[in-house]
Amino acid sequence: MGDSAYSFSLTTFNRTGKLLQIEYALNAVANGRTSLGICAKDGVVIATDKKLASTLVDTEQVRKVENITDGAGFVYSGVGPDYRVLVRKARKSSQSYYLTYREPQPVSQLVKGTASVMQEYTQSGGVRPFGVSLLVAGTDADGTPRLYQVDPSGAYFGWKATAIGKNYVNAKNFLERRYQEDMELEDAIHTALLTLREGFEGEMTSQNIEVGVVSTTDGVFRRLTPEQIQDYLDEAS
Amino acid sequence: MSRDSNYDHHITIFSPQGRLYQMEYAFKASSTASGLTGIAIRGSNSCVVVTQKKVPDRLIDPKSVSHVFSITPKIGCLATGLTADCRAQVQRARYEAADFQFKYGYAIPVHVLAKRIADIAQVNTQSASMRPLATVCLLVGVDDERGPQVFKVDCAGHYLPFFAAASGSKEQEAVNFLEKKVEEMKGFGVDDTVRTAIMCLGNVLGSDFRGTEIEVAIVEGKAGKFRKLTEDEIETHLNAIADADA
Numbered sequence: 001m002g003d004s005a006y007s008f009s010l011t012t013f014n015r016t017g018k019l020l021q022i023e024y025a026l027n028a029v030a031n032g033r034t035s036l037g038i039c040a041k042d043g044v045v046i047a048t049d050k051k052l053a054s055t056l057v058d059t060e061q062v063r064k065v066e067n068i069t070d071g072a073g074f075v076y077s078g079v080g081p082d083y084r085v086l087v088r089k090a091r092k093s094s095q096s097y098y099l100t101y102r103e104p105q106p107v108s109q110l111v112k113g114t115a116s117v118m119q120e121y122t123q124s125g126g127v128r129p130f131g132v133s134l135l136v137a138g139t140d141a142d143g144t145p146r147l148y149q150v151d152p153s154g155a156y157f158g159w160k161a162t163a164i165g166k167n168y169v170n171a172k173n174f175l176e177r178r179y180q181e182d183m184e185l186e187d188a189i190h191t192a193l194l195t196l197r198e199g200f201e202g203e204m205t206s207q208n209i210e211v212g213v214v215s216t217t218d219g220v221f222r223r224l225t226p227e228q229i230q231d232y233l234d235e236a237s
Numbered sequence: 238m239s240r241d242s243n244y245d246h247h248i249t250i251f252s253p254q255g256r257l258y259q260m261e262y263a264f265k266a267s268s269t270a271s272g273l274t275g276i277a278i279r280g281s282n283s284c285v286v287v288t289q290k291k292v293p294d295r296l297i298d299p300k301s302v303s304h305v306f307s308i309t310p311k312i313g314c315l316a317t318g319l320t321a322d323c324r325a326q327v328q329r330a331r332y333e334a335a336d337f338q339f340k341y342g343y344a345i346p347v348h349v350l351a352k353r354i355a356d357i358a359q360v361n362t363q364s365a366s367m368r369p370l371a372t373v374c375l376l377v378g379v380d381d382e383r384g385p386q387v388f389k390v391d392c393a394g395h396y397l398p399f400f401a402a403a404s405g406s407k408e409q410e411a412v413n414f415l416e417k418k419v420e421e422m423k424g425f426g427v428d429d430t431v432r433t434a435i436m437c438l439g440n441v442l443g444s445d446f447r448g449t450e451i452e453v454a455i456v457e458g459k460a461g462k463f464r465k466l467t468e469d470e471i472e473t474h475l476n477a478i479a480d481a482d483a
Contacts, residue, residue: 005366006365006366010248010250010365020253021250021251024250024251024252024253024254024255025251025255026255027251027253027254027255028251028255028256028257029255030255031254031255052397054412054416055416055419056399056400056401056402056412056415056416056419057397057398057399057400058397058398058399058400061348061398062397062398079257079393080394080395081355081356081358081359081362081393081394081395082359082363084352084355084356084359084394085356085359085363088356121363126364126365126366127363127364127365128249128250128251128257128363128365129251130363131251131255131257
């Protein structure tokens with residue numbers, strides 16, 4: 001960012017005290033494909049709609065759910081290329097953490113660092129905010145499962161269940177009705193798929209969604225394979 | 238400034254709806270500027286790129302007019318859009334590929350190069366100081382582990398792996414043609430892949446060609462090099478297509 005020719009911020013306050021570029025960035029997120037996450041008592045699940053514009057795309061090689069550390073993963077809604085920048089920075093910074101402290105970075109610290117980067121882009125010279133909201137799934141240092149949402153402003157919150165992207169209002173209402181405090185991971189995965197299907201245009205298959213799961217038994221974040229997703233879809237119908 | 242929404246057409250900041258106008262304009266430029274259509278298809282063991290060869294003036298040396306570039310001996314690129322922007326992106330891609338080879342001691346895989354170019358393109362959509370490049374690149378190569386690969390990298394920094402892809406002015410028509418054949422194409426050998434690509438281009442442009450009017454380039458097999466077909470080789474394929482129709 002230091003080599004931008006612009007030395008002034010493009011995101012500035014308007015007369016009523018709003019930072020319009022951030023609001024517009026949130027609109028960009030709301031235009032993106034739906035993603036959601038649920039935090040169960042023994043794990044976290046995040047899922048996204050991976051519907052791509054054409055059957056010519058090799059969907060197996062496209063990744064929206066990404067590992068950042070062994071124990072934490074991201075998914076997003078919004079502008080894909082901006083997401084890749086955040087994934088790369090998050091991976092680098094968590095490796096740097098490991099190098100310094102010789103232990104994996106806890107998910108809460110990972111979220112803080114990423115949110116801080118997103119905030120910088122709302123204030124630094126010559127750049128625009130990221131057009132993505134992130135859902136971060138992982139387990140904290142003490143093993144507690146955590147789900148965070150990070151917005152283009154750099155604000156982040158821990159959630160029990162949340163949805164972002166197109167149709168997120170309906171998805172969140174659906175989740176609110178179905179969420180229970182003592183939910184188990186398997187139930188959470190089922191609920192996540194049901195919620196995703198609610199707003200899905202067309203048929204939902206194991207090829208046009210992606211699911212990431214971290215369980216407290218081993219604390220490892222994994223993407224489900226298409227076969228595993230298919231099993232869950234078969235059970236649901 | 239509540240009036241800053243007037244600048245959203247000039248630099249890459251968000252519009253009130255959350256759109257990036259400069260990026261959309263760059264897309265427009267990349268599809269209309271050169272007036273060309275590019276097609277790339279992935280077969281069972283090879284990749285093919287095809288585009289028209291339009292020489293704007295008879296005094297121009299035809300050998301110097303080309304939108305097909307080799308990035309490394311094994312990776313090729315079909316770049317459509319503003320010619321100067323295409324050249325700039327290709328130069329950067331060549332540099333990145335060579336730097337990878339230098340640092341890591343082995344040839345850059347296609348998907349890594351595609352991601353790198355896409356990430357570089359993304360910077361121009363977020364930083365106001367440079368405009369996005371009005372170029373869409375179709376990168377092809379045969380990967381050691383994954384087999385033949387076609388990647389499309391666009392002005393916004395999106396990159397996706399394709400079974401078959403198109404770019405340029407008749408992109409949508411080409412995609413419609415290719416979607417109907419996508420399952421068949423996965424099993425094609427190199428000749429069939431070349432002929433399907435040429436047929437697709439002929440179909441969307443509504444005309445037949447001579448060997449001098451199109452550029453065709455292939456990379457075949459894991460050991461193959463990216464190379465352009467000679468006019469005679471193109472003629473052979475055109476004749477085969479004509480015979481098959483007749």
